[in-house]
Amino acid sequence: MTSRSMPGTDLAATIVKATAERAAEFERLTGTKPCLATVIVGDDPASVTYVKMKRNRCAKAGITSRHVPLPEETTTEQLVAAVRELSEDPSVHGILLQHPVPAHIDERAAFEAIAPGKDVDGVTMHSFAAMSFGEPGFASCTPGGIMRLLEDYGVEPSGKHAVVIGRSPILGKPAAMLLLAKDATVTVCHSRTRDLPSIVRTADIVVAAVGKPEFVKGDWIKPGAVVIDAGYNEGNVGDVAYAEALPHASLITPVPGGVGPTTIALLLEQTVTAAFAAS
Numbered sequence: 454m455t456s457r458s459m460p461g462t463d464l465a466a467t468i469v470k471a472t473a474e475r476a477a478e479f480e481r482l483t484g485t486k487p488c489l490a491t492v493i494v495g496d497d498p499a500s501v502t503y504v505k506m507k508r509n510r511c512a513k514a515g516i517t518s519r520h521v522p523l524p525e526e527t528t529t530e531q532l533v534a535a536v537r538e539l540s541e542d543p544s545v546h547g548i549l550l551q552h553p554v555p556a557h558i559d560e561r562a563a564f565e566a567i568a569p570g571k572d573v574d575g576v577t578m579h580s581f582a583a584m585s586f587g588e589p590g591f592a593s594c595t596p597g598g599i600m601r602l603l604e605d606y607g608v609e610p611s612g613k614h615a616v617v618i619g620r621s622p623i624l625g626k627p628a629a630m631l632l633l634a635k636d637a638t639v640t641v642c643h644s645r646t647r648d649l650p651s652i653v654r655t656a657d658i659v660v661a662a663v664g665k666p667e668f669v670k671g672d673w674i675k676p677g678a679v680v681i682d683a684g685y686n687e688g689n690v691g692d693v694a695y696a697e698a699l700p701h702a703s704l705i706t707p708v709p710g711g712v713g714p715t716t717i718a719l720l721l722e723q724t725v726t727a728a729f730a731a732s
């Protein structure tokens with residue numbers, strides 16, 4: 454069996470290039486650039502870095518970003534009001550609220566203040582329902598990027614057993630729904646799952662979205678399985694012990710350079726789609 458690394462960098466570059474062309478076309482037609490509002494609460498260093506990366510990529514693709522940094526002590530009510538204001542502002546086409554927000558804030562309430570047409574990060578219940586029913590809508594960016602990666606590498610989820618490890622609202626759950634919409638048989642595992650290694654050993658497709666460095670061990674991987682590492686732990690370490698898993702997998706995403714770049718590419722793509730839909 455041949456094992457192959459499955460980088461997302463080329464796919465991301467292709468998506469960003471096409472997105473930049475569509476952004477230029479939008480500007481030609483309307484006289485304005487597509488605009489993404491980036492909201493961050495507090496100064497968590499990883500979040501600050503991710504938002505900077507998103508804003509830099511926006512600038513390179515001809516998308517304006519309007520940055521809304523809010524202090525750590527922001528209340529749920531204040532955050533909801535700020536997001537609502539952006540939802541009602543016709544010059545803003547997409548809204549990104551960086552996760553996580555500080556623990557005292559009701560993150561769900563804040564996400565739900567994003568108008569469905571501006572939910573380019575795919576975090577609202579509306580977007581989740583669309584993903585679940587296979588209807589058009591904005592995908593959660595990491596799961597949406599994972600589906601594009603599978604397609605790009607010719608992996609057909611239909612009839613396969615996909616095991617998603619993690620059930621977070623912006624990663625594990627939507628990834629499970631998108632795989633289900635493609636007719637995979639999906640098992641969602643989490644912290645209370647018993648004998649996780651045995652379940653993972655039955656997977657044709659593994660999506661690791663646990664948030665624990667190198668949590669998934671090489672001998673959990675069925676020979677020939679496709680392994681998607683959606684982890685973004687400190688120091689650019691994924692959720693899968695890559696070197697151990699590589700010989701068992703047919704395809705495996707690296708960290709960095711796997712799922713991360715496609716996450717940001719999708720955010721840009723969906724922002725331009727939202728801008729056209731609003732015009």
Ligand SMILES: Nc1nc2c(c(=O)[nH]1)N[C@@H](CN(C=O)c1ccc(C(=O)N[C@@H](CCC(=O)O)C(=O)O)cc1)CN2
Binds near residue numbers: 549574594714
């Ligand atoms: N509102 C959201 N919050 C968060 C999301 C999200 O999709 N929406 N995802 C994660 C983190 N994240 C984006 O926010 C993210 C993490 C990592 C990368 C990435 O490209 N990483 C690079 C390596 C980093 C580097 O080069 O310094 C890689 O994997 O190659 C993109 C996005 C949490 N919050």
